[in-house]
Amino acid sequence: MTAFATNVNVVVSDGGGDMAAVLESTARQDLEKAGGMNVAVHAPVLVAESEAAHVSGQFGGTDKNYFVHVYQFSHATNQYAVTFLFGEAISQDNAIALAESVLASWAWS
Numbered sequence: 001m002t003a004f005a006t007n008v009n010v011v012v013s014d015g016g017g018d019m020a021a022v023l024e025s026t027a028r029q030d031l032e033k034a035g036g037m038n039v040a041v042h043a044p045v046l047v048a049e050s051e052a053a054h055v056s057g058q059f060g061g062t063d064k065n066y067f068v069h070v071y072q073f074s075h076a077t078n079q080y081a082v083t084f085l086f087g088e089a090i091s092q093d094n095a096i097a098l099a100e101s102v103l104a105s106w107a108w109s
Contacts, residue, residue: 004066004087008102011081015074023072023079024053031057031068042096047082048106050075056092067092069099075108 024041031039036057044051052073060066065088072081082103086095 004064004085004089006087006090007085008099009083009085011083013079013081014077015079019051021053023074024055027053027055027070027072027081031055031070035059036068045071045100045103047071047073047080047103048075048108052082052103060088064088067095069095071099071103 024044028039028041034057036059039055039057042054042056044053046052050073052071054069054071056067056069058065058067067086067088067090069084069086070081071083072079074080084095084099084102086098090098
């Protein structure tokens with residue numbers, strides 16, 4: 001198996017104000033449309049006092065699998081999608097703990 005590079009991506013777009021439930025539905029649909037397997041909705045988390053939807057899924061093929069954890073939230077006039085990708089060598093509990101420790105460090109200035 002080839003090593004997978006854990007990474008994080010942040011996408012910011014105009015249009016804040018959506019509730020976490022709406023963002024959760026959108027994230028779930030997006031992962032399913034992209035071919036995600038075992039798509040799961042997790043309890044929302046707080047990111048800098050904004051409620052973030054958390055949805056995960058598994059992707060890959062015969063030689064490499066990876067897991068995606070998407071956190072979507074709104075703040076002011078923007079929407080944020082923070083996506084963490086983890087190789088299968090990292091347990092999902094550890095992946096969530098790492099992702100949420102990064103998100104816990106966020107603050108608006």
